[in-house]
Amino acid sequence: MLQSFTPKPVKEKLKKELTVPFQLYSAFINFQDSAVTPPSGFDKDYGKGFGTSSISAIGSTFSYGWKNATTNAPIDISEEATGNGNGAGKNRLGSSYNSASTTEKLEGTFIHIQGNDISGWENQPRGKEVYWELEVPNGYIEVTLSFGDKDIYTDSRHTATVEGYSIIAAFAPQSKEIRKATMLVKVDDGLLTINGLGGFNSKINYIEVNEIVDDEDAADGILTFTPQSKNLSLIVGEENGVIASSLSGAGANAVGLIIKDDMHADNDGLANANDWISLPQNFSTGQLNFAVNATGMQAGSTRNSTIIATAAGFKPASFEPSLLITVGCSPLSILPCDQLLREIPLNLTFNGNGDGLPDANGTVIGFTVATPHSGSRLSEDKPVSYLGVNGYEPSKININNENLRLTATKGIATLKENNQVNTLGVALQQLSANFQIETKIIQVTMPASGDPQAGINFGFNENYYVKLVVLNGNSIQLKREINGVAAIGLNNDATITVQNLDLTGKDVILRLLINTNAQTITATYAIKGNDFITLSASGKDALDLPSSLIAGRQSPVEVEGASLAGVFASYNKASTAFDATFDYFKIGEPTLGITTAEETLEKIKVYPNPVQDYLNISLPKQTSIQGLSIYDMQGRMVNTYPSETVQTSAGYRLSTGNLSAGVYLVQIKQSNGNTSQVKFIKTR
Numbered sequence: 032m033l034q035s036f037t038p039k040p041v042k043e044k045l046k047k048e049l050t051v052p053f054q055l056y057s058a059f060i061n062f063q064d065s066a067v068t069p070p071s072g073f074d075k076d077y078g079k080g081f082g083t084s085s086i087s088a089i090g091s092t093f094s095y096g097w098k099n100a101t102t103n104a105p106i107d108i109s110e111e112a113t114g115n116g117n118g119a120g121k122n123r124l125g126s127s128y129n130s131a132s133t134t135e136k137l138e139g140t141f142i143h144i145q146g147n148d149i150s151g152w153e154n155q156p157r158g159k160e161v162y163w164e165l166e167v168p169n170g171y172i173e174v175t176l177s178f179g180d181k182d183i184y185t186d187s188r189h190t191a192t193v194e195g196y197s198i199i200a201a202f203a204p205q206s207k208e209i210r211k212a213t214m215l216v217k218v219d220d221g222l223l224t225i226n227g228l229g230g231f232n233s234k235i236n237y238i239e240v241n242e243i244v245d246d247e248d249a250a251d252g253i254l255t256f257t258p259q260s261k262n263l264s265l266i267v268g269e270e271n272g273v274i275a276s277s278l279s280g281a282g283a284n285a286v287g288l289i290i291k292d293d294m295h296a297d298n299d300g301l302a303n304a305n306d307w308i309s310l311p312q313n314f315s316t317g318q319l320n321f322a323v324n325a326t327g328m329q330a331g332s333t334r335n336s337t338i339i340a341t342a343a344g345f346k347p348a349s350f351e352p353s354l355l356i357t358v359g360c361s362p363l364s365i366l367p368c369d370q371l372l373r374e375i376p377l378n379l380t381f382n383g384n385g386d387g388l389p390d391a392n393g394t395v396i397g398f399t400v401a402t403p404h405s406g407s408r409l410s411e412d413k414p415v416s417y418l419g420v421n422g423y424e425p426s427k428i429n430i431n432n433e434n435l436r437l438t439a440t441k442g443i444a445t446l447k448e449n450n451q452v453n454t455l456g457v458a459l460q461q462l463s464a465n466f467q468i469e470t471k472i473i474q475v476t477m478p479a480s481g482d483p484q485a486g487i488n489f490g491f492n493e494n495y496y497v498k499l500v501v502l503n504g505n506s507i508q509l510k511r512e513i514n515g516v517a518a519i520g521l522n523n524d525a526t527i528t529v530q531n532l533d534l535t536g537k538d539v540i541l542r543l544l545i546n547t548n549a550q551t552i553t554a555t556y557a558i559k560g561n562d563f564i565t566l567s568a569s570g571k572d573a574l575d576l577p578s579s580l581i582a583g584r585q586s587p588v589e590v591e592g593a594s595l596a597g598v599f600a601s602y603n604k605a606s607t608a609f610d611a612t613f614d615y616f617k618i619g620e621p622t623l624g625i626t627t628a629e630e631t632l633e634k635i636k637v638y639p640n641p642v643q644d645y646l647n648i649s650l651p652k653q654t655s656i657q658g659l660s661i662y663d664m665q666g667r668m669v670n671t672y673p674s675e676t677v678q679t680s681a682g683y684r685l686s687t688g689n690l691s692a693g694v695y696l697v698q699i700k701q702s703n704g705n706t707s708q709v710k711f712i713k714t715r
Contacts, residue, residue: 055089060074060075061140062141063076065109074086099160112156121180145231162224165240167242171245181209186232188202188289192225192346200285201233203300216249231294253348254341254345267330268419276321277317289341291338329356332355362420365423389425396428401420402451406448421452424452435598457597458593466618478606484600486498496512496580499541509553551576552573636649648684648685650699656700657702658672659674670690692713
């Protein structure tokens with residue numbers, strides 16, 4: 032691609048006004064083959080090692096020549112070196128050289144400054160990575176370099192760095208195109224150093240070097256990629272992807288890009304690509320998207336390259352993209368399908384040990400799957416790191432201090448809004464016995480409106496699930512969706528919601544009980560270390576459990592009959608994201624002592640109900656009580672009673688006169704650890 036270029040302006044040389052004559056250093060060197068005589072006023076360089084050639088200037092001798100970039104030792108890349116073919120220096124004018132003008136001679140000869148990019152030169156001296164140096168006085172040096180090839184070849188990206196700064200942005204030449212550029216640099220070590228960094232098969236024609244007194248225009252720009260490296264993982268069969276980085280450099284105009292030492296030839300001379308990554312068609316500072324092609328790559332295949340950006344007067348910037356092809360179990364996981372299943376009981380403590388999906392830093396999180404979404408990824412939830420596992424976005428997952436922190440995504444799985452990201456979990460099979468899913472959210476913090484939520488998700492896709500969540504920072508909700516259908520509202524056949532809870536800044540434990548025998552779904556919760564409370568509202572404390580929810584994934588069948596259990600966080604219709612921090616995640620047998628309201632009422636008698644001043648409680652014989660507590664419907668404990676202080680011959684008698692009118696729960700903690708709850712109404 033042809034890049035426009037405007038050389039960085041350099042002021043006219045200032046003469047030193049001294050009482051005695053004073054000379055400024057200058058050097059003029061033509062890069063060519065050894066056979067021809069250099070143009071008048073120029074010395075010759077045809078590829079000899081540093082120290083074998085020199086110029087005379089300001090009464091002294093100054094050496095120049097080539098060095099090995101690996102060893103920094105002088106190296107001969109001319110035809111005089113053993114096994115070096117016809118050398119790195121070229122004369123494109125042939126027999127017409129002697130009759131050509133000075134300009135034609137200067138532009139018609141060159142040296143390959145990057146012979147390491149030329150196929151067939153690999154084992155020859157000229158095929159090594161080299162650089163060129165010239166002894167100069169310390170101070171400010173004006174350099175003019177000419178680039179190009181007077182033949183038809185266009186398999187180059189011409190540029191060079193002088194004292195670490197690009198003199199011209201790497202450009203794709205037209206046939207027989209020559210460009211030259213001038214730049215002022217500062218030299219501190221007595222050596223003017225030139226290399227091909229940022230170019231590909233770059234060819235230099237000649238150099239003009241002049242000592243300058245003024246330093247106002249010395250090169251000082253810096254290009255920077257952010258990030259400087261980035262990996263893309265694709266699953267076998269995924270053919271395309273994108274790796275992005277942002278290039279910055281205030282004042283940079285024309286920008287050149289190359290893939291270091293690895294650009295492929297095409298009909299136009301040189302493609303802006305290699306076997307896996309392509310440069311963008313148009314580029315400047317700002318975000319650059321590098322297209323990835325993984326066609327035909329097998330599991331375990333890796334690729335890595337170095338992309339170099341150049342601009343006149345700027346230090347080049349390097350970006351290191353890489354690619355990994357994984358086996359994966361699309362669309363559920365980047366892990367192989369045989370690594371997704373987990374057994375009950377399960378206890379994830381998020382300590383970074385074991386296995387599972389990685390977080391943003393590569394630390395394993397324990398969860399093995401991410402529920403895919405059918406809707407388009409929302410712009411707020413990008414990037415998409417894995418096209419074949421679109422429900423997984425590691426950049427928003429972090430393991431820290433043995434906690435799992437999810438940055439909430441905007442997408443949600445509800446009815447037709449199927450774009451929820453990072454519904455993380457494990458795969459379970461053969462769920463015939465009752466089981467309980469539990470997690471703890473640390474210091475709940477989320478917006479107070481817009482239905483942001485975080486909690487437990489159980490099901491097998493975005494249309495078959497039940498979730499138990501903290502909602503809006505002040506509610507706890509149990510919600511079910513089957514075959515993409517769910518009732519709208521807070522309390523109905525598919526939803527139970529307890530509102531007006533004081534949850535912000537508090538730890539909340541959520542328990543979801545799947546009763547396969549009774550075919551019910553119930554939930555309990557505990558706030559700030561208090562006792563567990565059954566989730567109940569509008570006289571309902573259980574949802575029906577359809578058999579389809581337990582049957583698991585049938586199509587596609589990555590893991591036959593698998594159900595998925597885990598956690599998620601979504602800020603949904605709220606305007607800002609939040610972080611949800613999970614302390615642990617457990618799946619096991621139902622916790623001893625939590626009973627449904629129906630079971631409780633059969634065994635415990637509470638009267639009178641409604642009550643005014645005293646509530647009587649009658650228990651089955653041989654029942655030993657440790658304590659009794661009363662909670663309001665916001666989960667707050669309002670009274671607690673040691674059993675011995677309220678025991679009577681008929682049972683227990685609790686004073687309720689100080690309670691405001693409303694609905695309450697009396698919680699009865701037995702000595703064997705069982706806990707039962709019964710709802711009652713307090714009147715005035």
